[in-house]
Amino acid sequence: MLWVPLMPARSLVEIIASKRDGERLASAEIERLVEALMAGELADYQMAAWLMAVFFRGLDETETVALTEAMLHSGRVLDLAAVAGVKVDKHSTGGVGDKVSIALAPLVAACGAVVPMVSGRGLGHTGGTLDKLEAIAGFRTDLSAQDFVRILGEVGCCMVGQTAEIAPADKRIYALRDVTATVECIPLIVASILSKKLAEGIDGLVLDVKVGRGAFMKDRGAARALALALVRVGTRAGKRVVALLTEMEAPLGVAVGNAVETREALDVLLGGGPPDLVECTLRLGAEMLRLAGRADGDAQALASLKEAISTGRAARTAERMIEAQGGDPRVVTDLARLPIAEDEIVVVSPRDGYVTRVDALAIGLASVAMGAGRTRADQAVDHAVGIFIDRKPGAKVARDEPLARLRVRHRSSSQDVVERVQAAFSIGETPPAPRPLVLDRLDASST
Amino acid sequence: MLWVPLMPARSLVEIIASKRDGERLASAEIERLVEALMAGELADYQMAAWLMAVFFRGLDETETVALTEAMLHSGRVLDLAAVAGVKVDKHSTGGVGDKVSIALAPLVAACGAVVPMVSGRGLGHTGGTLDKLEAIAGFRTDLSAQDFVRILGEVGCCMVGQTAEIAPADKRIYALRDVTATVECIPLIVASILSKKLAEGIDGLVLDVKVGRGAFMKDRGAARALALALVRVGTRAGKRVVALLTEMEAPLGVAVGNAVETREALDVLLGGGPPDLVECTLRLGAEMLRLAGRADGDAQALASLKEAISTGRAARTAERMIEAQGGDPRVVTDLARLPIAEDEIVVVSPRDGYVTRVDALAIGLASVAMGAGRTRADQAVDHAVGIFIDRKPGAKVARDEPLARLRVRHRSSSQDVVERVQAAFSIGETPPAPRPLVLDRLDASST
Numbered sequence: 001m002l003w004v005p006l007m008p009a010r011s012l013v014e015i016i017a018s019k020r021d022g023e024r025l026a027s028a029e030i031e032r033l034v035e036a037l038m039a040g041e042l043a044d045y046q047m048a049a050w051l052m053a054v055f056f057r058g059l060d061e062t063e064t065v066a067l068t069e070a071m072l073h074s075g076r077v078l079d080l081a082a083v084a085g086v087k088v089d090k091h092s093t094g095g096v097g098d099k100v101s102i103a104l105a106p107l108v109a110a111c112g113a114v115v116p117m118v119s120g121r122g123l124g125h126t127g128g129t130l131d132k133l134e135a136i137a138g139f140r141t142d143l144s145a146q147d148f149v150r151i152l153g154e155v156g157c158c159m160v161g162q163t164a165e166i167a168p169a170d171k172r173i174y175a176l177r178d179v180t181a182t183v184e185c186i187p188l189i190v191a192s193i194l195s196k197k198l199a200e201g202i203d204g205l206v207l208d209v210k211v212g213r214g215a216f217m218k219d220r221g222a223a224r225a226l227a228l229a230l231v232r233v234g235t236r237a238g239k240r241v242v243a244l245l246t247e248m249e250a251p252l253g254v255a256v257g258n259a260v261e262t263r264e265a266l267d268v269l270l271g272g273g274p275p276d277l278v279e280c281t282l283r284l285g286a287e288m289l290r291l292a293g294r295a296d297g298d299a300q301a302l303a304s305l306k307e308a309i310s311t312g313r314a315a316r317t318a319e320r321m322i323e324a325q326g327g328d329p330r331v332v333t334d335l336a337r338l339p340i341a342e343d344e345i346v347v348v349s350p351r352d353g354y355v356t357r358v359d360a361l362a363i364g365l366a367s368v369a370m371g372a373g374r375t376r377a378d379q380a381v382d383h384a385v386g387i388f389i390d391r392k393p394g395a396k397v398a399r400d401e402p403l404a405r406l407r408v409r410h411r412s413s414s415q416d417v418v419e420r421v422q423a424a425f426s427i428g429e430t431p432p433a434p435r436p437l438v439l440d441r442l443d444a445s446s447t
Numbered sequence: 448m449l450w451v452p453l454m455p456a457r458s459l460v461e462i463i464a465s466k467r468d469g470e471r472l473a474s475a476e477i478e479r480l481v482e483a484l485m486a487g488e489l490a491d492y493q494m495a496a497w498l499m500a501v502f503f504r505g506l507d508e509t510e511t512v513a514l515t516e517a518m519l520h521s522g523r524v525l526d527l528a529a530v531a532g533v534k535v536d537k538h539s540t541g542g543v544g545d546k547v548s549i550a551l552a553p554l555v556a557a558c559g560a561v562v563p564m565v566s567g568r569g570l571g572h573t574g575g576t577l578d579k580l581e582a583i584a585g586f587r588t589d590l591s592a593q594d595f596v597r598i599l600g601e602v603g604c605c606m607v608g609q610t611a612e613i614a615p616a617d618k619r620i621y622a623l624r625d626v627t628a629t630v631e632c633i634p635l636i637v638a639s640i641l642s643k644k645l646a647e648g649i650d651g652l653v654l655d656v657k658v659g660r661g662a663f664m665k666d667r668g669a670a671r672a673l674a675l676a677l678v679r680v681g682t683r684a685g686k687r688v689v690a691l692l693t694e695m696e697a698p699l700g701v702a703v704g705n706a707v708e709t710r711e712a713l714d715v716l717l718g719g720g721p722p723d724l725v726e727c728t729l730r731l732g733a734e735m736l737r738l739a740g741r742a743d744g745d746a747q748a749l750a751s752l753k754e755a756i757s758t759g760r761a762a763r764t765a766e767r768m769i770e771a772q773g774g775d776p777r778v779v780t781d782l783a784r785l786p787i788a789e790d791e792i793v794v795v796s797p798r799d800g801y802v803t804r805v806d807a808l809a810i811g812l813a814s815v816a817m818g819a820g821r822t823r824a825d826q827a828v829d830h831a832v833g834i835f836i837d838r839k840p841g842a843k844v845a846r847d848e849p850l851a852r853l854r855v856r857h858r859s860s861s862q863d864v865v866e867r868v869q870a871a872f873s874i875g876e877t878p879p880a881p882r883p884l885v886l887d888r889l890d891a892s893s894t
Contacts, residue, residue: 013626013627013628014628016627016628017628020499020502020628020629043491043492043626044490044492045490045491045492045494045623045626045627046495046626046627047492048492048493048496048499048627049496049498049499049627049628049629051496052467052495052496052500052503053499053502053628055467055500056499056503176492179460179490179492180460180463180492180493180495180496181460181461181463181464181496181500182467182496
């Protein structure tokens with residue numbers, strides 16, 4: 001039998017015009033756009049025009065699911081069927097001092113979930129997990145899919161970088177968004193994040209949507225809208241998804257850099273670490289365990305995580321993962337094996353008072369200026385330099401007491417960084433109101 | 448002395464984001480975008496994103512002037528200082544059967560104004576003046592700037608095609624708009640039209656903004672907004688500008704095609720021609736004469752035009768122009784020298800009644816299907832085929848009486864066209880209310 005279409009397929013230009021005019025696109029049309037882009041039938045300038053139209057008109061949930069899946073299926077989707085257990089991952093929208101992943105993956109794996117984690121590199125004021133991990137001598141993040149699956153099965157967690165095979169359409173579209181002022185668009189952000197995460201072959205995903213001065217989302221309303229869209233679209237794509245909205249006005253934890261952050265994250269696995277970092281790690285870990293069906297409620301999940309730390313199981317899982325990935329596992333218990341620049345500069349308070357604010361963006365940019373980060377994707381980073389925030393918001397400080405310490409390569413050329421770090425601190429006469437770390441929690445039932 | 452800028456120049460991406468956010472761009476920023484595009488520093492996909500942002504946010508008058516001038520100065524501006532007299536041109540936004548320019552240029556030149564006319568080719572349902580002129584054996588429209596200026600000085604008018612030297616940025620941007628669904632945007636249309644027309648070195652411009660089924664603007668409100676923007680921006684760019692809004696529901700005149708339209712336009716110069724075509728030509732001509740300072744009011748201008756026709760001066764000017772451009776001047780008085788396909792098909796009325804409507808778009812598309820037009824810019828046209836509308840709206844018709852006649856190459860393969868043309872006619876029981884040809888007139892004082 002001959003199939004007679006009711007309507008002829010619209011041209012690619014008609015699809016662009018349709019979105020421009022605020023119409024809902026059919027999922028098949030969004031799929032066609034992405035496929036045509038990758039096949040060279042839709043030009044970059046046509047995709048750019050469509051992206052700008054989406055910036056103004058938005059995509060509804062069904063359209064965003066279609067875009068996510070089209071980008072996901074532009075590349076390879078990992079098949080983790082050979083690995084027993086429920087696979088869960090965490091994704092953070094990025095902040096300053098955010099080293100949570102490094103503690104979280106082995107911690108959650110030590111509690112029985114499987115954590116296949118694909119991370120990124122630092123760019124601009126935010127650091128990247130891969131850069132931090134590579135501060136461990138020998139640690140490799142460029143594993144083959146085969147090795148990734150094998151280590152996941154043996155250890156329960158594995159942390160690698162994105163390969164060219166994963167969601168290549170996202171890579172292409174993100175490069176366009178970056179230079180066409182179409183980055184700040186929730187459905188496009190959602191599709192970009194989820195297409196990459198779904199390619200990991202996960203069952204569940206916990207999102208850490210950061211909000212504040214050091215985050216991509218400065219505004220809480222916008223951050224909540226992003227979190228909700230991520231949860232809803234991820235759920236529609238068949239995954240268990242939860243999001244936490246977490247504070248990113250000041251850096252997370254004390255250390256900002258690469259090796260210094262890895263030290264601090266591994267310290268959490270040993271029962272140490274700054275309180276905010278510990279809280280963030282445990283809260284996200286608890287959500288992952290619940291998604292993985294390894295705990296019935298928060299209390300049980302937290303108890304399980306704390307037990308993994310106190311018994312040393314979490315630290316041993318980290319050692320096994322580091323060893324499996326070619327790194328020196330002794331760093332876990334001997335943090336001094338991580339590199340650190342020898343020269344220390346102390347940044348002191350100009351007056352008596354309370355720290356009312358530590359500007360995460362300013363600290364992040366200072367750390368880039370020190371060499372810990374990059375402003376272009378092709379730059380190398382210095383693993384050994386970093387900043388320690390000695391006084392976090394709320395701390396009392398006397399004049400000339402330390403606010404922060406910098407570990408630098410060249411003391412003589414660090415004056416600019418010292419000034420930036422000092423300027424990042426606001427000192428007031430009264431302590432600021434304490435701010436909760438977790439601002440909100442969203443799951444599939446949220447509206 | 449060192450010049451210290453108050454603000455660092457914004458990056459090209461920041462300029463795109465600024466328009467995206469609804470901000471007014473500085474004229475220098477718009478100039479930078481266009482220059483960067485032509486220099487290869489701004490990619491096509493960035494310009495496409497900006498164009499879509501402009502679609503949503505618009506450009507105000509000052510911004511549109513800046514875009515017009517940036518596109519104008521991307522190429523050569525003709526210097527007509529060597530030609531005495533006030534130079535005026537007419538631009539039509541395009542319709543079906545619109546052969547006005549062919550009569551208008553020699554007619555207005557015969558009354559003492561100088562008419563440097565740069566015309567286009569047909570595309571889609573609308574024909575193009577160049578295609579119609581080239582139906583005259585030997586007629587060349589690809590003259591050098593030198594020949595153009597010389598003929599203008601000798602004859603008072605010259606009709607050529609756009610060269611690659613004229614507003615190349617417009618050509619580049621238009622090609623992008625065409626495939627990114629950003630054509631239908633008034634400030635972009637205004638800048639595109641005016642940048643090309645201003646490059647002719649004119650002092651004044653009369654715009655014929657067509658409105659209706661066969662026009663680019665289907666809606667009268669939108670057409671008036673376009674006309675007003677053209678007048679205001681053109682005036683701000685230092686030109687005398689007037690616009691007429693004219694009816695384009697049905698084709699203008701009787702003939703639709705190439706040679707058939709040229710015949711009809713030349714017939715106007717001999718004192719003949721269908722009443723609506725004569726009216727349109729005279730009304731636009733009167734505006735051109737007034738802009739050129741060759742008449743004080745409409746009455747004087749119309750009298751002058753009619754005298755140029757009745758004395759034969761207009762026809763002689765046409766002969767001189769055609770001869771100067773390599774064509775056979777005998778066509779003017781011997782219209783049979785223009786080619787016409789021999790086979791005639793008569794399209795008859797299916798019933799008694801009055802013609803209530805002749806769908807200009809349907810007739811235009813039928814003429815393309817016959818070979819008189821093109822759907823892609825690289826196609827050739829058949830000069831000899833065409834359609835005659837025997838019954839215009841309001842005409843009484845009996846069953847089996849002719850509605851239209853087609854001149855075709857191959858009678859056997861014309862059934863589809865015959866059906867299209869027949870379907871373009873609506874026959875009712877009562878005559879429709881008469882519609883004025885000129886719907887509105889706008890000048891620099893209009894709001």
